[in-house]
Amino acid sequence: MTLVLLDPTPIYKRHRCERQHRTARTFMKCAIPRAVWIQGEGEYALIAWCRVPSVMLYPTRGPAEAAKGQIDQSACGHGCTGKHEIVRVPLVGW
Numbered sequence: 001m002t003l004v005l006l007d008p009t010p011i012y013k014r015h016r017c018e019r020q021h022r023t024a025r026t027f028m029k030c031a032i033p034r035a036v037w038i039q040g041e042g043e044y045a046l047i048a049w050c051r052v053p054s055v056m057l058y059p060t061r062g063p064a065e066a067a068k069g070q071i072d073q074s075a076c077g078h079g080c081t082g083k084h085e086i087v088r089v090p091l092v093g094w
């Protein structure tokens, strides 16, 4: 549990319903309905807030950071404005 407390990743709390979601994917669909795609699975979400939002999910922070480093350097796709962030998704059982 210590690792969780030390994790600096901000928790993404905003979504549009009162339910607790069981998977990060359904949470993100609820939180960002404009997202053009949601890939992967896991509670770490790399969100690109560029022309069209997109979400990539990872079970741990490491690969999410690696992917962010890549799209920070090379752009995430069409209309990239460089607004990329890593958040954690609050799920049932927290």
Ligand SMILES: [Zn+2]
Pocket (backbone or CB within 6 Å): 015, 016, 017, 018, 019, 021, 027, 030, 031
């Ligand atoms: Zn919801």
Ligand SMILES: [Zn+2]
Pocket (backbone or CB within 6 Å): 048, 049, 050, 071, 075, 076, 077, 079, 080, 081, 082, 083, 084
């Ligand atoms: Zn981008």
